[in-house]
Amino acid sequence: MDLSFVLSILVFSPLLGIIVLAFMPKTEEKSIKIVGFLATLPALIASVGLYLHYLWGKDLSDFDVAKEWITFGGLQGTEAGYWAVNYELGVSGLTMLLVVLTAVVATLAAIASIYIKKEWKGYFMLFLLLEIGMLGVFTAENLILFFLFFEITLIPTFFLIGKWGYFEKEKAAYSFLIYNGLGSAVLLIVIMILFAKTGTTNIEMLTGIMNDPNVPISGDLKLGLLIALLVAFGVKLPIFPLHNWMLRVHVQAPPSIVMIHSGILLKIGAYGLIRFGMGIFPEQFETLAVLLAILGVVNLLYGAFLAFIQTDFKMVLAYSSISHMGIVLIGLAAMNEAGVQGAIFQVVSHGLISALLFFLVGAFYERTDTSLLENLGGMAKGMPIASGFLLAGGLASLGLPGMSGFVSEFMAFLGLFEEMPWIAAVGCIGIIMTAVYLLRAVLGITYGQAHRDFTGVLDLKGVEFVPVLVLVALIVLIGVVPSVLSSPLQATLETIMLGLGG
Amino acid sequence: MSLEELTSYNWGIMTPEFIIVGVAALITILDLFMPKKQDRRILGWIGIAAIFAAMVSLAGMLGAAPDSILEDTFRLDSFGKAFKFLLLAGAALVLFLAVSYKADEGLEEYRGEFYYLFLTGLLGGMIMTSSGDLITLFIGLELLSISSYILAGIRKNNLQSNESAMKYVINGSIATAITLFGMSYVYGLTGSTNLLAIARTLQALADAQHAYLLGLAFIMIFVGLGFKLAAAPFHMWAPDVYQGAPTPVTAFLSVVSKTAGFVIVARIMISIFGVAATEGPGSIPILYNMQDYIAVIAAATMIIGNVVALRQSNIKRMFAYSSIAHAGYILVAFTTLSSNFFYTVWFYLLAYLFMNLGAFAIIQLVEAKTGSTKISDFAGLYRRSPVLAVAMGILLVALAGFPGTAGFIGKLNIFIGAFMGQEPHYVLASIMIATTVVSYFYYFGIMTQMFFRPAADDSKFTKIPVGIVVVLIVTVAASILFGVFPDIAIDFVNENFNHFSDFLQ
Incomplete structure (x- = not known):
């Protein structure tokens, strides 16, 4: 046909x-x-x-x-x-x-x-x-x-x-x-x-x-x-x-x-x-590999540290995106199969996670007219379901095993440790920082001190469940069965590796 | 010259010119005998009909072999045909704008001139595309220039229009004088005004001293014509003239007059300086020797045009600078002189003709509605008339050179030319791309006004004149069509013009 x-x-x-x-x-x-x-x-x-x-x-x-x-x-x-x-x-x-x-x-x-x-x-x-x-x-x-x-x-x-x-x-x-x-x-x-x-x-x-x-x-x-x-x-x-x-x-x-x-x-x-x-x-890519690895680590750390001090949840997520794109660079710089695969995983995984988180930001903003961390404290009371999903998204983003973020970070770093252990070691600080800033922000919103009264705020309803459920399901699916991504990638990876002479 | 000789010429190849000149004369006479109160708009429609007739007669000659009459002073080769199409199409669209034009203080008393002067200007341009002699080139140039001078000042009770005409006459005459002075050097060296004869003499030029003299001639001619193209640093007149002239005239200057300017540059530069040897037969032609100078002018034109356009608050001034910038892009093609040179320039001018005239149609409409030409008058156009705003949006995106539009393909042709060959012009091409990005600022500035800002008054656009509707439909459709299927243009050129290979024969 x-x-x-x-x-x-x-x-x-x-x-x-x-x-x-x-x-x-x-x-x-x-x-x-x-x-x-x-x-x-x-x-x-x-x-x-x-x-x-x-x-x-x-x-x-x-x-x-x-x-x-x-x-x-x-x-x-x-x-x-x-x-x-x-x-x-x-x-x-x-x-x-x-x-x-x-x-x-x-x-x-x-x-x-x-x-x-x-x-x-x-x-x-x-x-x-x-x-x-x-x-x-x-x-x-x-x-x-x-x-x-x-x-x-x-x-x-x-x-x-x-x-x-x-x-x-x-x-x-x-x-x-x-x-x-x-x-x-x-x-x-x-x-x-x-x-x-x-x-x-x-x-x-x-x-x-x-x-x-x-x-x-x-x-x-x-x-x-x-x-x-x-x-x-x-x-x-x-x-x-x-x-x-x-x-x-x-x-x-x-x-x-x-x-x-x-x-x-x-x-x-x-x-x-x-x-x-x-x-x-x-x-030529090979000659730039070290530079790319350093740029990747800089992205990762810079994004992570600045995300830590933001007061607006959107800014936290924006810096978090920069930080996570650092992992893509790190994976690419490794130039081996694990690294490149990790980079591609990160691309897909971050796409899903950030879509989820930004959808929730929109849902919160719709109801409260704010995205400032300070004002959003204590959301778990008014919107328990949304807060639960936010927590799930945050955990996926910081790389909790069993979710897509973990697989990609793990592979990207595995690749880089093989090639440039020192740079990779520095980059690991970024992973810790990711956990720190995400938990600060997410926990601040869900269980933090409430500055406003959220009674009467409606939780997620109706059609709003579709995006969160689909995204969480995909994130978990990739985390548990990574082969949904890795097997289609096999052929592409082999071609790239062939080009790299490895 | 005996009568027999005169009648033996194949006058048929001048049919398009005869049609235009005949109708221009007819309109003049009709204008004299028409009652004073009668609306002169009908004369404009006659002019449009004449242009279409000329186009049809030109299309009938597409397959004909190159021919020349009057001792090679008038030659109809594929270059001439291709560029005549551009001039005719441009002039037709401009006349559509002109019949829809209403000046504040009324043009009734001299409406007739307003139409037939476009035709005589067009005739000047057409003669230039087909001339094989410095004298006819010059006559064509003057015919176009003088018509344009009057047109720029046709609103004789309007101060800006007067200023515009005055500046244009003075600057233009100086430029013409300089060009003519340069041509006199060429004549002095070769003893002929015929381009082919000049080329033959210069090819055999052995004395390096003569090459210097020719270099001087080159610079003078180029400076003089640079005025016509509004290339930096000779562009100062353009914003003032564009601003003061009635909008259809501005459109005419920025499209038809500019196209004609490139035509004469190509005729003189390629056929004289493109073959003139620097050090004896077979050595590098002067034109290649002078490449760096043209490159500097092209770069300056792009930079000045695009950067100064950023600071304009009057839309016609902004478009003046924008058209300066576009001239700069085309000069890049003149610098690099790739094997596709003619097609590149022809296509770019074609794309530019549609994009720019479409934009001027909307400018004229908004001007008629609000009475001024400030960019802020476009505020809220989307709310007042979504169709107009979207049409303008498409034209602006095309002018900015986004993919999917004719402007993009035109730029790609120029880039490819710049990167091909032995010495790729990386710097010049980079300047062109960088200044293109600068141009996003001002083109999207209009978009911001149209789509994001609230309107000062919410009145809708009712009764859009039919001429403007025609122009808009044609220009928007063409801007997209040639962007998505540019092969239509290249197939047309390949089939009919045989790669412009008869240019130098």
Whole structure:
């Protein structure tokens, strides 16, 4: 059976929702929200379909699509296939997991959008556009297409933050736009240099060409390109000195968008480093490994220590994201199977955990109008169920065995201890700090001293249970049966390891 | 020249020009004999019809082999055809804006000029695209310039419009004089004004002393034409002129006039200095020797255009700087001179034509509604008219060069050109990308106004003139179409223009 249409439908299915929404009157709050939610479902179903396809032991390359799209230059007499940019989508084990993660988080974030108070029509149209961008980023098989989707995520996010965010929303939207704009500008330079030098942007072909010793591209240029990639994706991830924008976004954006932002958009940075950095420039990646490990530890510690002194729960989580992305870097820097696997696990696991925590932040804010730790004390009394889930999310985040966070941290550090024991040893302080700041914040909210009277505040109800239950279930599932992630990853990891020469 | 010789020419290749010149004359006469009270708008529609007729006749000549008449002074090659399409399309859209334009103090008394001067300006541009001689190039340039001078000052009771025309005339004449002085050096060295003859003489130039003289000529011509393109540091006139001129005229200057400017630069630079040897036959042409200078001007133009645009509070001034910046991007292609040079420039101008004219259509509409051109007038446009705001949003995103729009593909072409070849221009391309990011600030500044800010008054836009509707539909559709399926353009060029290979024959 020809399955090549599946990915196109998967990626562009939210478009249907946009079109339907365009013809709806903008005052129909309830039906707009329902349509917005329903429009995320086809992608979810299709992505689960991908996973099942894999489980049944079939080949993921069944889904590959390639159609002629753009020719550049149109130089007559050039080799066929070169200077052409095709419309190419495909999935591997790694990208399949990320697509599933994206579809799940997007659907749950659509549910979390019940908290949106105004202009639902515009909100959901942009939201769905953002989903198209995210799904496309992970399925694109060439760099130009990747870049196209990458930028498609930029514009809706700008508006979603700037219009539906909190007090300093416009400032947050601008710093998002400019930081990420610079990041993608650097990325575009890399892509265009690769394109001009090799005549293709297909990722697989590029990997082959760049690692062919006969191709006359100097090691210096490759190193330069890799460093540029590191900067480009370092903005997204974010890596330590480039993180300021992300704090603002986490605090100012509406919770449903932060779920997506923290859950998926940051992961594009990690994905880019793995797929392009490690995949296309393995040799140069090795020379930067120590630097990456140090950057990772800096991220981990910096995030953890600053999270400890924050007074706003959103800021705690924002710094916690920085800290956890440090673990991704640590895993990648190890450059062995355990490390890389740990990094990918961390990507998925943190996506789920931060989506859960930010959903709860939104739920609390909805009822109390605050996210300050001080004001939230003693929530366990008013909202026992929500507090219970918060505790679960916190424990997952600090890496309690049996939950997804533990597996990823354990493997990432296992990898790094093998290669650079000293750096890893320093990094371990971060793990302790993670427990300290998370417990401080979470316990402060649940059992801390109450400064306000929360009687009459309603607990989670109805549809709000869907996101928390789904997310907690997935977190525990990965923690208990890590093979749901590790077995699809096997093939991807082997390819990467082969490239690394190990 | 005998009569027989005159009739033996294949005058058919000038059909588009004849149509334009004929209709321009017709409108002039009609204007004289029309009753005073009669609405002159009909003349604008006749002008639009003429442009479409010219386009159709041009399309009929697509397959024809390059031909030239009048001793090579007028040649119709693929370069000429391709750029004539741009000029005609741009002028048609501008005329649609013009028939929808209403000035505060009324244009009734001189409405006729307002239409036929666009046509004569267009004619000047068309002659430039097809000229094979310095003299015809110059005549075309002057025809375009003088029409533009009058158009800029056509609101004769408006102070800003007067200032705008005055500045434009003075700056423009100086620039023309400098260009002409440069051309005289070329003539002095080669004894001919015919581009091909000049090229033949210069290819064989053996004396290095002559190369210096030519270098001087190059700089003077480039400086003079730099005024026309509004390239830094010769851009000062643009913001004032753009601000003061009526909006359709501003649109004309920023698109048609700019396209024509690049046409003449390409004609002179490539066919004269692109082949002129520096040290004897076969050595590097002067144009390549001068690459660094062009690069500096391109970089300065991009930086100044984009950075100064940040500080503008008037939307027309902002678009003046934005158009300076876009000229800078195109100059990058002139610097790098890749094998796809013509296509790159042609596509960028095509994309720019649609993006910019669409934006000007909305500016004109908002200006008519609020009576001023402050950026803050766009506040709350989304609430007042969601369709207009979204259309403007798409056009701005295209101008900023986001993927999925024609602006992005245009920029990619330029980048690829910059990174190809023996010496990739990393620095210049990096400046271009960095300044593009700077441009996000001001393009998104308008977005902020439109989507985030509350409106000063909530009145809706009713009765949008039909001309503006046409322009908006065409420009928004084209900005997206050429961004998603750019192969339409490249296939068109490949099929009809054979890679512009007949440019130098």
